Amino acid sequence: MDAAIHNTIHVLVALTLSPLLLGVIAKTKAFFAGRIGPPLLQPYYDLVKLLRKGSVFSTTTTWVFRAGPVVALVTAAIAVLLIPLVSARAPISFTGDVILLAYLLGLGRFFTASAALDTGSSFEGMGAAREVTFACLAEPAFFLGLLVLAKLSGSLQLAGMLGGSLGVYWSTAGASLALVLLSWFVVLLAENSRIPFDDPNTHLELTMIHEVMVLDHSGPAFGLILYGAALKLFVFGALIVRLALPVSTGFSWLDWPIFIGGMLALAVAIGVVESTMARLRLTHIPVLLVAACLLSAFGIILLVR
Amino acid sequence: MSELFVLLGIVLAATSGIPGLLMGRSCMTGQWVTTLLAVLGAGVGLAGVGIFWTGAASQPIVLPWPIPGAEFSVALDGLSAIFLLPIFLVSLLGSIYGLAYWKQTEHQENGRKLRLFYGTLTAGMAMLVIARNSILFLFGWEIMALSAFFLVTTEDDKQDVREAGWIYLVATHMATLCLFALFGLLRAANGSFALTPLAEGSLTSGTATAVFVLSLVAFGFKAGIMPLHVWLPGAHSMAPSHVSAILSGVILKMGIYGLARITSLMPSLPLEWGEIVLILGVISGVLGVAFAVGQHDLKRLLAYHSIENIGIIVMGLGLAMIGRSLGRPAWIVLGLGGSLLHVWNHALFKSLLFLSAGSVIHGTHTREIDHLGGLAKRMPWTALGFLVGAVAICGLPPLNGFVSEFLIYLGLFETLGIGKEPSFAGAAFAAPALALIGALAVACFVKVYGAVFLGTARSDHARHAHESPRAMLGPIAVLVACCLLIGLAPLLVTPIIGKGVSAWAAGLKDASPQLSNLAPFEWITFMGLVLIGALLATSALLWLRLHTSVVQKGSTWGCGYVAPTPRMQYTSSAFAQMLVGLFSWALRPHVHAPKGMPMFPQKTDFHSEVPDPVLDEVVMPVFRFGGSLFSWFRVFQQGSIQAYLFYIFIALIGLLLWR
Numbered sequence: 001m002d003a004a005i006h007n008t009i010h011v012l013v014a015l016t017l018s019p020l021l022l023g024v025i026a027k028t029k030a031f032f033a034g035r036i037g038p039p040l041l042q043p044y045y046d047l048v049k050l051l052r053k054g055s056v057f058s059t060t061t062t063w064v065f066r067a068g069p070v071v072a073l074v075t076a077a078i079a080v081l082l083i084p085l086v087s088a089r090a091p092i093s094f095t096g097d098v099i100l101l102a103y104l105l106g107l108g109r110f111f112t113a114s115a116a117l118d119t120g121s122s123f124e125g126m127g128a129a130r131e132v133t134f135a136c137l138a139e140p141a142f143f144l145g146l147l148v149l150a151k152l153s154g155s156l157q158l159a160g161m162l163g164g165s166l167g168v169y170w171s172t173a174g175a176s177l178a179l180v181l182l183s184w185f186v187v188l189l190a191e192n193s194r195i196p197f198d199d200p201n202t203h204l205e206l207t208m209i210h211e212v213m214v215l216d217h218s219g220p221a222f223g224l225i226l227y228g229a230a231l232k233l234f235v236f237g238a239l240i241v242r243l244a245l246p247v248s249t250g251f252s253w254l255d256w257p258i259f260i261g262g263m264l265a266l267a268v269a270i271g272v273v274e275s276t277m278a279r280l281r282l283t284h285i286p287v288l289l290v291a292a293c294l295l296s297a298f299g300i301i302l303l304v305r
Numbered sequence: 306m307s308e309l310f311v312l313l314g315i316v317l318a319a320t321s322g323i324p325g326l327l328m329g330r331s332c333m334t335g336q337w338v339t340t341l342l343a344v345l346g347a348g349v350g351l352a353g354v355g356i357f358w359t360g361a362a363s364q365p366i367v368l369p370w371p372i373p374g375a376e377f378s379v380a381l382d383g384l385s386a387i388f389l390l391p392i393f394l395v396s397l398l399g400s401i402y403g404l405a406y407w408k409q410t411e412h413q414e415n416g417r418k419l420r421l422f423y424g425t426l427t428a429g430m431a432m433l434v435i436a437r438n439s440i441l442f443l444f445g446w447e448i449m450a451l452s453a454f455f456l457v458t459t460e461d462d463k464q465d466v467r468e469a470g471w472i473y474l475v476a477t478h479m480a481t482l483c484l485f486a487l488f489g490l491l492r493a494a495n496g497s498f499a500l501t502p503l504a505e506g507s508l509t510s511g512t513a514t515a516v517f518v519l520s521l522v523a524f525g526f527k528a529g530i531m532p533l534h535v536w537l538p539g540a541h542s543m544a545p546s547h548v549s550a551i552l553s554g555v556i557l558k559m560g561i562y563g564l565a566r567i568t569s570l571m572p573s574l575p576l577e578w579g580e581i582v583l584i585l586g587v588i589s590g591v592l593g594v595a596f597a598v599g600q601h602d603l604k605r606l607l608a609y610h611s612i613e614n615i616g617i618i619v620m621g622l623g624l625a626m627i628g629r630s631l632g633r634p635a636w637i638v639l640g641l642g643g644s645l646l647h648v649w650n651h652a653l654f655k656s657l658l659f660l661s662a663g664s665v666i667h668g669t670h671t672r673e674i675d676h677l678g679g680l681a682k683r684m685p686w687t688a689l690g691f692l693v694g695a696v697a698i699c700g701l702p703p704l705n706g707f708v709s710e711f712l713i714y715l716g717l718f719e720t721l722g723i724g725k726e727p728s729f730a731g732a733a734f735a736a737p738a739l740a741l742i743g744a745l746a747v748a749c750f751v752k753v754y755g756a757v758f759l760g761t762a763r764s765d766h767a768r769h770a771h772e773s774p775r776a777m778l779g780p781i782a783v784l785v786a787c788c789l790l791i792g793l794a795p796l797l798v799t800p801i802i803g804k805g806v807s808a809w810a811a812g813l814k815d816a817s818p819q820l821s822n823l824a825p826f827e828w829i830t831f832m833g834l835v836l837i838g839a840l841l842a843t844s845a846l847l848w849l850r851l852h853t854s855v856v857q858k859g860s861t862w863g864c865g866y867v868a869p870t871p872r873m874q875y876t877s878s879a880f881a882q883m884l885v886g887l888f889s890w891a892l893r894p895h896v897h898a899p900k901g902m903p904m905f906p907q908k909t910d911f912h913s914e915v916p917d918p919v920l921d922e923v924v925m926p927v928f929r930f931g932g933s934l935f936s937w938f939r940v941f942q943q944g945s946i947q948a949y950l951f952y953i954f955i956a957l958i959g960l961l962l963w964r
Contacts, residue, residue: 054855058862060761062681064692070847074839078832094828099714100702102740104836107701110747117755117875119861120679125875128755132748133883139744140737147733151721205864215862220850224843286887293737300733304721 007091009256014080017260018234019043019227021267025194028271043230047223055219060120068115069221073228075108080231083238086255087248088163098146098158102139105191105232109135112225116213123205127212130282134197134209137289138190144296145180145187149243151303152176162239166246179299181243186292188236188270190285192229195274197285207279237266307357307381308366311435314350314393317342319428322421325409330417336409339420340400346424347397350431354389357381358801365437375440375498379432383804384569387645388434388562391555391652394787396427398656398780399547405776406663407545419459419545426452426551430559439488439498446484446559450477453556456548457540469539472920475928476526476536483523487567490516502811505572513571517578520567521585528560530619531589534612535920538596541608542672546663549604550656553611558648561618565641568626569809576630580731583623587738590616594745595888598752598881599915603662603672606753607655610698613742614651618644620735621713624720627732629810635719637810638803638819643712645805646798650705650791654697657784661691664777665757668770674756674877676766681758683770688758690781695750697788700743703833705791712824714739748884756877763871793833796826878913885915893918 023040030037039045057065082097084090090097113128149161152169170177190197193210205212214225241262249255280288321342328335357363365380381389400423409416425448433445454477458470492498494507494516508516522533529537537557541549564582568574593612600606621644628636664687665680666672681688697704717739720732762768772778791798803817810816863869885894892915899909941952 051850052854054857055851056857056859058860059858060679060861062759064681064759066847066851067844070840070843074836074843078836078839092828092832094825095823096711096715096718096825097828099711100832103701103707103743106699106743106747107696110696110699110701110751113747113751114755114759117751117880118681118759120760120871120874121861121863121869122873122875122879123862123864125755125880128751129875129880129883132744132751133887136741136744136748136884136887139740143737143740147718147721147736150718150723151733154723156715156718156723219854220847224847286883297734297737304733 003089006087006089006252009252010085010091011081013085013256013260014231014234014238015077017263018230019047021233021237021263022230024264024267025271025274028268029275032272032275043226047227050223050226051220053219055221058119058216061118061216064111065115065118065216066221068111068118069217069224069228071111072108073224073231075104076228076231076235079104079235080238082158083235084159084162084242085238086252086259087250088159090159093157093159095156098156098161101158101235102142105235106135106139108228108232112213115217119216121216123212124215126206127209127215130209131193131213134190134285134289137286137293138187141183141187141289141292141296144293144300145184148176148180148296148299148303151300162242162246164246164248166243167248170246173303176299176302177243179295179302181240183292183295183299184236184240184243186288186295188233188240189273190289190292191236192233194270196277196280196288199279202279207282234263237263241266306361306364307353308364308379308435310353310356311350311381311389311431312366312379314346314348314353315428315431317346317349318396318424318431321346321424322417325417325420330413331410333409335417336404336420339424340404343400343420343424343427344397347393347400347427350389350393351397353381354386354393357386358804370441372440374492375438377441378437378499379435379441380437381435383801383806383808384562384565385434387648387801387805388558389431391558391649392427392430392434395551395554395652395656396423398660398783399423399551402547402550402660402663402777402780403545405774406547406667415459415461418455419548422452422455423548423551426456426556430555433559434562437500439491439500442500443481443484443488447481449556449559450481453477453540453552457544457552459545459548460543463543465539466543469536469543473536473540476533480523480526483519483526487516487519487523490519491570500566500570502570503572507572513575516567516571520564521581524560524563524567525585526560527563528557528615528619529589529612530560530585530615531592531612532919532923534589534593535917535924537612538605538608538917541611542602542604546604546659546666549607549663550659553608553659554652554656557611557615558652561615561622561644561648564619565622565809568622569811574626574630576627579623579626579628579630581623582626583620583732583735586616586618586620586623587735588616589613589619590742591738591745592891594742594749595884596892596915596917598745598749598888599885599892599894601674601878601914603665603674603677603753603757604659605672606674606749607658607662610658610746610749611651611655613746614647614655614698617710617713617739617742618647618651620644620739621647621709621716624713624716624732624735625809627720627729628716631729633719634813634819635823636716637813638806638816639712639716639719639823641806641809642799642802642816642820642824643709643716645802646712646791646795647706647709649798650697650709650788653784653787653791654694654704654706657690657694657781657788658698660777660781660784661687661694664690664773664781665770667773667777669766671764671766674753676764677757678763678767678871678874679759679761680767680770683767684758684772686778687773687781690778690785691758692754693785693788695754697792699746699750701747702829703789703792703836705788708792708795708829710739710743711829715824745884749881752877752880756880760874761871763874793830795829796821799826885913891918893922
C-alpha cells in the first residue's frame with residue numbers, strides 16, 4: 001500500500017512537474033533580462049494548445065517522422081520511472097537499471113534524429129548531425145560518473161547508487177562526487193540543448209541543435225516532442241538533484257517538498273547559466289564535453305588510486 | 306548422435322554445389338537442387354546442434370586417418386555448439402536469399418561457382434568448430450579460407466574485386482602460417498595433435514607467451530581485430546551480399562572461436578594476456594566504428610561495423626580471461642556470457658543488415674550511400690528490416706544487441722569490486738569506452754538509415770528502386786524475428802550460453818544458473834514489453850488525435866523556400882563531418898575542398914574519403930619494401946610446374962639426408 005502511494009506520487013510529480021522546469025528557466029532568464037517574461041505555466045498552455053491544433057506533414061516524410069516524437073516521449077517517460085526521486089525508491093528498480101536508462105535515451109535520440117532526416121531538409125540534417133555527435137562525448141562522461149557512484153555504493157542499481165548512504169560518501173569522498181556533479185551538470189546542459197551548447201530561443205536555423213531537428217513537426221506531434229524534452233530534462237535534473245541533495249528524513253511529506261525544491265533550484269541554476277553565458281562556437285563544444293569526461297575520470301581515479 | 310547429424314550436415318553442405326556444376330549454365334534446375342541440398346544440410350546440422358542442447362550426451366567420433374600423427378576426431382561441446390548455430394543458420398538463410406539475389410540465369414558465368422563454394426565454406430567452418438585434432442582443424446580452416454577467397458572473387462572480372470581478393474588471400478595465409486607454428490608448439494607441449502587441455506607445467510613461460518602471441522595474430526587476422534583488419538573492409542564490400550553476410554556474421558567468429566578454444570586449453574592464463582585482449586577489444590571497438598562513420602559505401606561501412614562488434618566480443622573475452630587469472634567467477638560468467646551472446650547477436654543483426662543492404666543494391670544497383678535516399682517509400686519491407694538491424698547493432702533496447710552489451714557492462718562494472726569480489730578497477734574504464742562505441746554506432750546508423758531510406762531520392766537509381774522478391778525478404782524477416790526473440794526473451798538462450806561458458810572455464814560447471822543470478826533477465830523481458838506496449842499505446846493515441854484533427858500536406862520547411870530539391874538534403878558525408886573531424890588523428894581523411902571563394906561563385910566540387918590508413922600507409926609500403934628486398938628470389942620463380950616439382954624433389958632429398 002505504502003509502495004503504491006509512493007509510486008503514484010512519483011509518477012504524478014514527474015509527469016506534472018517537468019514542464020514547470022521549463023517555465024522556471026524562462027522566468028529566470030526574463031528576470032536577468034529585466035523583463036516580466038511568460039507566465040510560469042506557459043509550457044502547460046503550450047502543450048494544451050499544441051494538442052488541440054491541426055498539423056502539417058511534409059510530403060517527403062514516412063511513418064518514421066511520426067514515430068520520432070512517440071519514441072522520444074515514451075523512452076523519457078520510462079526513464080523517469082527508473083530514478084529514485086526520494087528515499088532511494090523508484091517504481092522500477094533492478095541491477096543495471098542505469099544502463100537501461102542510458103540506452104533508452106539513446107533509442108529516443110536514434111528516432112528523433114531519424115525523424116529529422118526524414119524531412120530531407122538540410123537544416124534538420126545539421127541538427128541531427130550535431131545531436132548525435134555531441135552525444136558521443138556526453139555518453140562517456142555520464143558513464144565515468146556512474147563508475148564513481150558504483151564504486152562508492154557497491155551497487156549497480158540507481159536506488160543504491162543514489163540511495164541513502166550517499167550523504168555519508170559526501171564526507172568521505174566529497175571531491176570525487178563534486179567532480180561528478182560538475183561533469184553531469186555539463187552533460188545535462190548538452191543533452192538538453194541548453195546554453196552554452198545550444199540556444200533554445202535562437203531564431204537562426206543554422207546555429208541550432210534540438211530546435212532545428214523538430215522544425216517540421218507541428219500540432220500534437222510537436223506537443224509530444226515538447227513534453228518529451230521536458231521529461232528528459234527532468235530525468236537528468238533528478239539525477240543531479242539526488243546526487244547533490246541526498247537527504248532522506250524518513251518522512252515522505254518532508255522528502256517530497258525537499259526534492260521538488262531542489263528541482264526548482266536546479267531550474268533556476270540552469271536559467272542563471274543561460275543568462276550569464278554566451279553560446280559556445282560549435283567547434284568548441286567538443287572541448288567542453290571532453291573536459292566533462294576528464295572531470296569524471298579524475299573522480300574515479302581519486303577513488304581507485 | 307548429435308555429432309553424426311552435424312557430420313551429415315557437413316557432407317550435404319560440402320557436396321551441395323556439385324549437382325549444379327554438372328548442369329548447364331543457364332539451367333535453373335541446378336540452382337534449385339543445390340539450394341535444396343544446402344538447406345537440407347544446414348537443417349540437419351541445426352538438428353544436430355538442437356539434439357546436443359536438449360541434453361544428449363556427447364559421443365566423440367574418432368576415425369583412423371592416413372595422415373601420420375593425426376586422427377579424424379570430432380566432438381561437440383558447449384563452445385562448439387554456440388558457434389555451429391550461426392554457421393548453419395546464416396548459411397541456410399543465405400542460400401535461400403541467393404535464389405533471387407544471384408539467379409543462375411542472370412549470373413551464368415559465376416552462379417555455379419558461388420553456390421559450390423558457399424557449400425564448402427559452410428562445411429569447412431562446421432568442420433573446424435567440431436574438430437578435436439589440430440590437423441583436422443587446419444583442414445577445416447583452409448577449406449574455409451580458400452572457399453571464402455573464391456566467394457570474395459565471385460565477380461573476378463572486376464579489378465577492385467580481384468585486388469580485395471588478393472589482400473584477403475595474403476592475410477588469411479599469414480594467419481595460417483601462424484597456425485602452423487602454433488599447433489607445432491602445442492604438439493611439442495602436448496605430445497599429440499589432439500586439442501585437449503594442456504597439463505599444468507607442460508608449457509614453459511616462453512612457450513606459453515609464444516602460443517598466446519601466435520594465436521592472437523592468427524585468430525586476430527581472421528576476426529579482423531585492429532590493426533589486423535586490413536583485408537576486411539575490401540573483401541566484405543566486394544563480395545555478393547549474402548556472401549558478405551556469412552563473411553561478416555560467421556567467418557570472423559571463427560577467429561573468436563579459435564581464441565576462445567586455445568585459451569580454454571591453457572592450464573593458466575597470465576593476467577597480462579587478459580589485459581592485452583581487453584585493450585585490443587577497446588581499440589577495435591572504438592576505431593572500428595569511427596572508421597565506419599567516415600565511409601560512403603554502404604557495404605564497406607557495414608564491414609567496419611564488424612570490426613567494432615568484434616571489438617565488443619573481444620572485450621568480453623578479455624574480461625573473462627582476467628576473471629580466470631584472478632579467480633573471479635562472476636567476471637568469467639558475465640564477460641564470456643556477454644561475449645558469446647554477442648557472437649550470436651552480431652551474426653543475426655549483421656546478416657540482417659547485409660541482406661537488407663543486398664536488397665537495396667538489388668533494387669537500385671548502387672552501393673553509394675549519397676546516391677540513395679527515400680527508399681523507405683519504394684522498399685518499405687527492406688527499410689523496416691534494415692531499421693531493426695540498425696537499432697539492434699546500436700545495442701538499443703528492446704532488441705538483442707542490448708542484452709549482450711548489458712552483460713558485458715555488468716561484468717565491467719563488477720571489476721570495481723561491486724560484488725563480494727575484490728576489485729581490479731583498470732578494466733572498468735572499458736565501460737565508458739563501450740558507451741562511446743554505442744553512441745558512435747547510433748550516430749553512424751542514423752546517418753545510414755537517414756541517407757539511404759529517408760528523405761528524397763538523390764539519383765535515378767533510387768528513384769526507380771523496386772522492392773525485392775519474397776525469397777529475399779523471407780530470410781530478412783526470419784532474422785528480424787530472431788533479433789526480437791533474443792531481445793525480449795533472453796532467458797530462452799541463457800542455458801545455452803551457460804553451457805558455452807562452462808565448456809570454456811573448466812571448474813565452472815554451473816555457469817547457467819550463475820548467469821541468471823547475476824543478470825536480471827526477467828527485468829529485461831519486462832522492460833522490453835513495457836517499452837513496446839507504451840510505444841504502441843502512444844502511437845495509437847497520436848493516430849487517433851491526428852485522425853480527428855485537421856491534417857494538411859505540405860513541403861518541407863526551407864525558411865520560406867518552396868521548391869526544395871533532393872540535392873539540398875544533408876548528405877551522409879556532411880552528417881559525418883564533425884565526427885570525422887574529431888577522429889581525424891586516426892582516420893586521416895582525404896579531403897578535396899575548394900580553397901577560398903572567388904568574388905563570383907563558380908562551379909566547384911567537394912570530395913572526401915576515409916581510406917584505411919593501416920593498409921595504405923603501413924602494410925602496402927612494408928610489402929613493397931619486402932618485395933624489392935626479395936626480388937633476387939624471382940630467379941627461382943620459373944612459372945613452370947616441372948621446375949616447382951624439381952624444387953620439391955630437391956627439398957625432400959635434403960630433408961631425407963638431414964634425418
